[in-house]
Amino acid sequence: MNKFDFKGRVAIVTGAARGLGLVITERLLDGGAAVSMWDMDRAGLDAEARRLGAKGKIHTAVVDVVDELQVNSATKAALAYLASPGRCAGAGNIRSRNGAR
Numbered sequence: 001m002n003k004f005d006f007k008g009r010v011a012i013v014t015g016a017a018r019g020l021g022l023v024i025t026e027r028l029l030d031g032g033a034a035v036s037m038w039d040m041d042r043a044g045l046d047a048e049a050r051r052l053g054a055k056g057k058i059h060t061a062v063v064d065v066v067d068e069l070q071v072n073s074a075t076k077a078a079l080a081y082l083a084s085p086g087r088c089a090g091a092g093n094i095r096s097r098n099g100a101r
Contacts, residue, residue, distance in 0.1 A: 005031055017048055029056040035057075036058075038063040039062065040064055
């Protein structure tokens with residue numbers, strides 16, 4: 001597998017508790033990035049952050065990305081803990097308020 005150098009970089013990844021978001025998170029950590037993992041699944045976030053914790057610096061936040069207040073709050077928390085993000089990767093499902101994708 002190609003090795004990317006993300007040392008000194010900070011990333012926010014949505015949908016980070018499973019699937020593509022989790023794969024992106026792990027790849028960024030393997031490359032040396034600090035990662036803020038966002039998802040709506042607190043238990044999933046906690047489990048994956050524990051599993052991946054030895055790979056690097058991780059911040060987690062339960063965020064519904066359609067809620068601007070939650071996004072703003074999680075961004076401020078991530079910046080305070082990790083520093084300014086250099087990359088963002090969105091892998092979460094976005095649903096309208098009525099549940100449609």
